[in-house]
Every structure is written in structure tokens, then in C-alpha cells.
Amino acid sequence: MSYVSKRLAHAAQMWGRDVDEFVKSAVNSFGNNMFIMGLYYRRPNRAWPRWLREQLSPGGRGFEPAQLMPFRNLHFKDWGIVGSVYGINEAIVDPSMLFVTRRNVAFEVWIHDGSRLYTPGSHGSFRQYLERPGYPIIINEWDLDSVKVVARSTVASRSSVDVLVVDLELSGLPGNYTVYLATRPYNADHFVEVSNVMIERDGWFMVINNELALTTDREPTQFGSYNVEVDASEDAVLGRLNGSLQVTDELGWAHAALGFNAVINEGKWRLRIKAPIDPLRNTPHNRYLVKSIADSDIQSSLRDWDTINDREFSVLIGGSAIGDIVRQSIAHLTMLWDGGKITPGPLIYHLFWVRDGSYMATALTMANLQDMGRAVVEEILRRVDPSGYFKAVDFEVKEYDANGQVLWAVGKYVQLTGDYELLRRWYPVIRRGIEWLEANREFAGDESVRGLLPPSWSAEDTGPMDHHYWDDMWAIAGLRELGKVLREIGHEDSQWVERLRDEYVDALINSINVVRSRLGIDYIVPAPERVADSAMTRVIAVAWPTMALPLDNPLVRRTLEVTEQLYGFGDGVVNVHQWGTYGSYLTMNLAHSWALLGDRSRVGRYLNWAVSHTTPTYGWAEGLSIITGGGGQGDVPHGWAAAEFIMLIRNLIINDFLGSPTLLRGMPIELLRRGLTARNIPTIYGLVKEVSSIIKGNELMINYEGPGHRVENKYEVLIDTPLRPMSISCSDCEYEVLSNGMVRVLHSGKFSLRVLGD
Structure with a gap:
């Protein structure tokens, strides 16, 4: 490659890369960044990802000068994931209400209150948390003062296909709202290329590159498909979409949106979204499969998680x-x-x-x-x-x-x-x-x-x-x-x-x-x-x-x-x-x-x-x-x-990496003062059923049930006590204080120990 400098060629060699691939990657990355930069300068009022606005706004927490190319997520990779025990892929749920089911399949929620469009990239505050640790259920809250959006995201499986299920709730001041679901040419990490989108009216599916993106349990009242020339948000701000069913964009900015009338009186307005996490072609069979996902499929998936958490x-x-x-x-x-x-x-x-x-x-x-x-x-x-x-x-x-x-x-x-x-x-x-x-x-x-x-x-x-x-x-x-x-x-x-x-x-x-x-x-x-x-x-x-x-x-x-x-x-x-x-x-x-x-x-x-x-x-x-x-x-x-x-x-x-099983090696004292209990601990000596320990005042208490290093007909366990032992009492065990201050315990499978420190 005659136009490649000696320095660039040598850099590829230093990093163990093929020169052609090294150059191709660098050029394409630069080109993508310049494309996004130019588009952002021309259309700053479009719906952009929150991570980008925070990196380009002088008041943003992650502000970076545009010349440093902050056109991928550099400071806000805080998303969670939901998935099944046996599935291949996971769905990403970003705190800012961006849902990603595949690298080039992502959608946002927008709200129009009759006079103004609210997008996650520009408006409101967010809160995200787990409904219950150990389970794939994430709660997102988007607070717009007059209205609040809550999304509960989880996963359902049927016929070995995983589907993201998002239950959306809208509450707040009584009134007529429009809720938009819009696919985006970006995910939680970077911008992507989407060449084709369409609205499949059989079941009202959004389809990206001939793969099912999402459907809902309500029929939309608006729909539209867009390319790089006009963004869906530029129509949604006026309260209406263009009614186009399909678009192709060679620049990879194809996207689509569905609009739903949402009336809030005294209760909450709800919408269920079903988005395949695994790639599914747009066929009648696959559309039926996704549409048929029900609460029973969610519960079946959660039971799989019960078996993990129990053991x-x-x-x-x-x-x-x-x-x-x-x-x-x-x-x-x-x-x-x-x-x-x-x-x-x-x-x-x-x-x-x-x-x-x-x-x-x-x-x-x-x-x-x-x-x-x-x-x-x-x-x-x-x-x-x-x-x-x-x-x-x-x-x-x-x-x-x-x-x-x-x-x-x-x-x-x-x-x-x-x-x-x-x-x-x-x-x-x-x-x-x-x-x-x-x-x-x-x-x-x-x-x-x-x-x-x-x-x-x-x-x-x-x-x-x-x-x-x-x-x-x-x-x-x-x-x-x-x-x-x-x-x-x-x-x-x-x-x-x-x-x-x-x-x-x-x-x-x-x-x-x-x-x-x-x-x-x-x-x-x-x-x-x-x-x-x-x-x-x-x-x-x-x-x-x-x-x-x-x-x-x-x-x-x-x-x-x-x-x-x-x-x-x-x-x-x-x-x-x-x-x-x-x-x-x-x-x-x-x-x-x-x-x-x-x-x-x-x-x-x-x-x-x-x-x-x-x-x-x-x-x-x-x-x-x-x-x-x-x-x-x-x-x-x-x-x-x-x-x-x-x-x-x-x-x-x-x-158990240290020769004999050693309890509390390096354990911070402040955690011992809080008290801890651990269960189901595999070791090289066998399964330890339970260890509990707490420091109260100047006394360390330990309860232990499980094996240790076999010494004749007993088990050996070492205790790295943070207290200098003044006196020790032990139930169902023998003990000695070693020269390094550790306590050596011999037991038959279960013991309780108290160490009084100075």
C-alpha cells in the first residue's frame, strides 16, 4: 500500500496486525466518526442517544471536545442485561430507556404530551434497579415531572427462542398522550448501520434487515419509516408520523416508529412490548411465535432461575x-x-x-x-x-x-x-x-x-x-x-x-x-x-x-x-x-x-x-x-x-489456594463487624455447607459446617483471626495458636469457635 507511511506500517507490526486490516479499520472508524459529527452539527435537535449528548454538551458529565471523536460511548456504559439460563444472546437495558436486542436492533420510548416531544436523550431523569438480584428483571423509571414512565424488562423463552418482554406503564397528569416506539441506528455503545426497515402490518411488527425487531399488544395509531434525510423524531415532535411502511438507506440510517394513543384518567396506561433477542426472519411462523409469548413463558424462564439460585x-x-x-x-x-x-x-x-x-x-x-x-x-x-x-x-x-x-x-x-x-x-x-x-x-x-x-x-x-x-x-x-x-x-x-x-x-x-x-x-x-x-x-x-x-x-x-x-x-x-x-x-x-x-x-x-x-x-x-x-x-x-x-x-x-483451608484471610474487619454468613461453598476438600462469622466488641465468633484438610480422622482448618487471641473456646473441636497468630482447628465436620482478643 504505497500511501501508507512507514510509521503506520511499523505500528501495525508492533501490534501484531496485518497492515491492510490495520489501515482498513482505522479509515472506516475515522469515516464513521466524521459522518456522525457532520450529521450532529446539521441536525442537533434530532433524537440522539443520551450518552452522545452528555459527551458533546459543555455541561455534560462526560464532555469531550468533538475533535477527540467522542462518537461512541466513552463514559456511560452502565447498562444491565436480561437473558435466560440456556439462551445464547442477551438483551441490553440501558438506564436511559434504550433497549438493545441485537447489535443493530435497538429501540427507544418517546412521549408526546400534545405540545412537546420528550426523548430520553434530552429530557427527564432516570432510575434503574433490579427487581430482585439473581433474576433477569430490570426496572427503569423515566421521570418527566408531569408524567412518569416505568418499564419492567424480563425475558421469556419458547421453542428455544428468547424474547425480551417490556411492560410499559405511563402515569401522571390526566390527559391525552402519544407514546412512540422508535428503532434507532445506534445501540448503547456505538452507532450502527441499518440498511432496511419496514412495518409488517400482519401483527404490527417492526422489521430490521428482514428480521423481526418488536411487536406490541396494542395496535398503533401511527407508523412511519425514515432514512438519514428525515428522522422520525422530526415528525414525532409535530405529533404525527409519515405513514411509510418501508425504507432503504445506503448510508445505514434506516429506522421506523410506531405511535400509540395513551389516555391517562385515574389509572395507568399500559403497553407490552415483545422483542426477539435471537434473530428471527420475518415469516408467518415466527410472527406467530413472538405474538404468542405469554406470562406462562415468563414464569417458566424464572423457574429456571430458581434452580440456579437455590444451589x-x-x-x-x-x-x-x-x-x-x-x-x-x-x-x-x-x-x-x-x-x-x-x-x-x-x-x-x-x-x-x-x-x-x-x-x-x-x-x-x-x-x-x-x-x-x-x-x-x-x-x-x-x-x-x-x-x-x-x-x-x-x-x-x-x-x-x-x-x-x-x-x-x-x-x-x-x-x-x-x-x-x-x-x-x-x-x-x-x-x-x-x-x-x-x-x-x-x-x-x-x-x-x-x-x-x-x-x-x-x-x-x-x-x-x-x-x-x-x-x-x-x-x-x-x-x-x-x-x-x-x-x-x-x-x-x-x-x-x-x-x-x-x-x-x-x-x-x-x-x-x-x-x-x-x-x-x-x-x-x-x-x-x-x-x-x-x-x-x-x-x-x-x-x-x-x-x-x-x-x-x-x-x-x-x-x-x-x-x-x-x-x-x-x-x-x-x-x-x-x-x-x-x-x-x-x-x-x-x-x-x-x-x-x-x-x-x-x-x-x-x-x-x-x-x-x-x-x-x-x-x-x-x-x-x-x-x-x-x-x-x-x-x-x-x-x-x-x-x-x-x-x-x-x-x-x-x-483453599494456600495449602490448608484458611478462613478469613484478608477479610476486612469492618465486614466482620457487620457479620457474614456464606453457604454452598465448593472447595478442593469438599462442599462447605455454611460459614458464619461476626466480631462483637473484642470477640470473634465463627460457626463452620463442612470438611477441611484431612488429618487422620479429623479435618484441619486454619483461621486467620484479625484479633490477637487472649483466650479461645471451641465447641466440637481441638485448637492451637500457631506462631504466626493463626488458629489451627481440628474438627469432625462442624464446630463453633470464640476468640477473645486484647
Whole structure:
């Protein structure tokens, strides 16, 4: 490509991209932004998404100069999702009354009071919340002072098709109103291209690109179809639509609207909207299917959710939302679980990543949903290529953390379930992944890279193609966890796997020491080619989750300290060079790392940040805007973030990664003073039925029911008490205070303990 500069070509190489695709992506993105900018300047009074107005208005919370291209959602990714237990897709429900059923299928509600048109992008205030955590029911309230709109969104399933059901209520001052449902050429994240829309009069369906978009339980009194020349809102402001049944727009701005007469006397005016979440062609059979969705289908879907909530890991902490966030995080993972394939997001991340999938599979298993965790692990194992490399994602990119993550997920699944027969069945595929790790190391070059994995794009936000330590840390973690389960069954490969792990550890330590000497530092940088940068928010994985180096190695603590000194801001950690936002799961990873080291104060600080930065429906975007505190990067609810929160809370209650099951390691004292109860906790020692704990005054009380580490005919459990024991009383157990201050308990399956502190 002769018109491509040398710098651009080199940039593509640094980032591991094909030059042609790199240029194509950049040009098309720029062209789309300039198109939206020009259209906005010419038609500012149209119905635009609220996130765009907030980013372009000088008084908006997310104001960005237009030259910085704020033409996708940069600061307001706070939406919730609804979906079924067994479905493939999810519907997005934005706090500002935008409903998205597929990437290019979205609709808004507008209100005309006879003299003025109200659109969510420009008018009113909003409130969004869950009807009940753990269930796919979201309530939206839109307050326009004289009138209020309430939408209850949930999901129904019939014939393996998921349908978004929105029950709309209009209340307020008596009068005659018009309620408009308008499809939009944008979703909650970005603008889209819609080439064709039509109004199907058989059942009054709105149809986008020959797929059913929505229908209602009332017949409209107005309808219209529009292109880029005239927006439906420009007619709706006059109280009437153009009556056109179909339009095609080569610029991708095709949209349509339905209008309904709404009379408010003493009661409320209601409308039910049914919008297929799964793509359905416009056929008589499919129209009948959607029309026939009834309350019984909604109830059937909710009963599926009952079965999840009845058996999952749960926690209750007095006066805290943490328990509800855990429950909803499990619900988010369940919605993002597509029968094995699992995606870290419902919209732009509705793809499969080995990295996110490994976290999410392990969290599902730890949440007592082992069947779902197993299905994800089996999907991961299917992604091995002929060389033994596990393809990291659904597009071509080099991410060499994948193989280690696969082995880690397999190892944790087998440890938590004890299913060694499944390990034997999986092992031929697993062995190919181990062989790949053995063969694909650097055997030449600078001393700082020898024995490491080759340069890769790694975890995407770590920067250019370098020898990222993140990849090697995951290789160590995967080989270690797999080695444990192979040793348990006396497998002949266990020593080979453990020897390979040791070689990776030696290579990592050697490289770190060479780089430390070269740079004169006492911490770990992201890669031998780098100095300290915000990819250090990944290097904290040396503690959690990889534990690639012993936790008592001074480098581990010092690396955590330097990371928070350089990239900690307002009790979150910031990825500077790639996202320019807080990292949701990065901050939780740091909290988890400090928990392993027993620093309750730091854990409490970062945990409070995570809790205070959830969306109204208890999720997180991948990155959170420093300007608004809302979602600013990636998708939401992000599956990795949900998984990390589940594992963090579980491990604060009982941690089985540390040799013996350890209660309350890193648990903030303020949470213990509130009192906590957790149930249905799978561990590598078996299912713990219940743990409860509270601090009253200077007394810690613990009740425990479940197994522990087997010691002869007893179970061993360690308690990391935040109080210095002065006296201890124990029912149904024996105890001793260890030199490190922990209390060692031997019991027969159930005990109660009281620790009186000084």
C-alpha cells in the first residue's frame, strides 16, 4: 500500500496486525466518526442517544471536545442485561430507556404530551434497579415531572427462542398522550448501520434487515419509516408520523416508529412490548411465535432461575450490598454462558476468549455450578490447534497466555470436583498443550528472554508485542495446578509437568533479575523490553491468580506497592497507556493479591471501590471512566469482572489456594463487624455447607459446617483471626495458636469457635 507511511506500517507490526486490516479499520472508524459529527452539527435537535449528548454538551458529565471523536460511548456504559439460563444472546437495558436486542436492533420510548416531544436523550431523569438480584428483571423509571414512565424488562423463552418482554406503564397528569416506539441506528455503545426497515402490518411488527425487531399488544395509531434525510423524531415532535411502511438507506440510517394513543384518567396506561433477542426472519411462523409469548413463558424462564439460585454459592453481609452483588454476578455469568461457549460481554465482547473463559469457568465451578464450569472447560479444550496451541480468541491474534490458562482452569476444575476420570479423558488434548509450552520457548537471544515464551499481544492491554511476563506467569500457574492433579492419580507425566514448571520459574526469575540489574530497580516490570508502565496492573498476577513466585518473596510485595504508587488513583488502579480508565477486574485482582498477603486494610479499600463502582444492576464495565466513574471501556457487565468478584469474596471467606483451608484471610474487619454468613461453598476438600462469622466488641465468633484438610480422622482448618487471641473456646473441636497468630482447628465436620482478643 504505497500511501501508507512507514510509521503506520511499523505500528501495525508492533501490534501484531496485518497492515491492510490495520489501515482498513482505522479509515472506516475515522469515516464513521466524521459522518456522525457532520450529521450532529446539521441536525442537533434530532433524537440522539443520551450518552452522545452528555459527551458533546459543555455541561455534560462526560464532555469531550468533538475533535477527540467522542462518537461512541466513552463514559456511560452502565447498562444491565436480561437473558435466560440456556439462551445464547442477551438483551441490553440501558438506564436511559434504550433497549438493545441485537447489535443493530435497538429501540427507544418517546412521549408526546400534545405540545412537546420528550426523548430520553434530552429530557427527564432516570432510575434503574433490579427487581430482585439473581433474576433477569430490570426496572427503569423515566421521570418527566408531569408524567412518569416505568418499564419492567424480563425475558421469556419458547421453542428455544428468547424474547425480551417490556411492560410499559405511563402515569401522571390526566390527559391525552402519544407514546412512540422508535428503532434507532445506534445501540448503547456505538452507532450502527441499518440498511432496511419496514412495518409488517400482519401483527404490527417492526422489521430490521428482514428480521423481526418488536411487536406490541396494542395496535398503533401511527407508523412511519425514515432514512438519514428525515428522522422520525422530526415528525414525532409535530405529533404525527409519515405513514411509510418501508425504507432503504445506503448510508445505514434506516429506522421506523410506531405511535400509540395513551389516555391517562385515574389509572395507568399500559403497553407490552415483545422483542426477539435471537434473530428471527420475518415469516408467518415466527410472527406467530413472538405474538404468542405469554406470562406462562415468563414464569417458566424464572423457574429456571430458581434452580440456579437455590444451589449457588451465596453470602450475606449485614448492611452491605456485597451479597446481592455476588448473586447478580453469578446471574451475569449464567446469562453470558451459552451452553459451553461463554462470552465476557453481551454486545461488543460477545465472542469467546480463552483468558476470560478460564476465569469464568473457574468462578462458575466455585459458585457451585459445576456443570456450567465443566461445559466451558470442554469448550476451551476444543480450541486446540494442530500445534497444541489453544486459540486464544475468535479472531487471529497471538496471545500466549492461553495455554497456561487452559491448564489452570482444568486443574482447578478437577481439584474442586474430584472428577479424575474426566481428567483422564481430557488428557490427550491437555498433553498437546503442555508439549506446546515446552517447545515454544526462547532458546537464543538476549539473556533476559531465554526460556520465556515468545513475544505476543498477550492480554491486549499490555501493549506492543513483547515478552510479557504475564504469559510466563500463566504457564507456571497452569503447570503447577495440572501437576497437582496428575500427581494425585499417579500419572506418569506428573514429574515431567513439574519439571517444566520449574524451568519456567527459573527462566522468569533469571529474566527478572537481569532486568532489575539493568534498570536498577527492586520490582517486576511488564516485560524485559519495558520499564515501569501501566501494564504493571497485569504483573500483579504474580500474586493472584498465578502465584508464580512464592508469596513471601519480597519482589511480590514490592511489585504490588509500586503498581499502586504509580497507577493507583482514588482507590482504583488505572490502565493508562491502553484504556485511559480504571480497570474493574484489575483493581479486584490487586485486592485479591493483598488478601493473599493478609493486608485487610488494603483489601477493604479496593473492595469498597469495587462495590461503589457497580452499575445500577450490579455489574462493571471492563474499564471505568475516571471522569464519570461509569463504564468507559469494553463491555458491561464484564464476565471477567463478575468472575473475579465472586472468587474474591469466596476466598476472603475460605481460601483453599494456600495449602490448608484458611478462613478469613484478608477479610476486612469492618465486614466482620457487620457479620457474614456464606453457604454452598465448593472447595478442593469438599462442599462447605455454611460459614458464619461476626466480631462483637473484642470477640470473634465463627460457626463452620463442612470438611477441611484431612488429618487422620479429623479435618484441619486454619483461621486467620484479625484479633490477637487472649483466650479461645471451641465447641466440637481441638485448637492451637500457631506462631504466626493463626488458629489451627481440628474438627469432625462442624464446630463453633470464640476468640477473645486484647
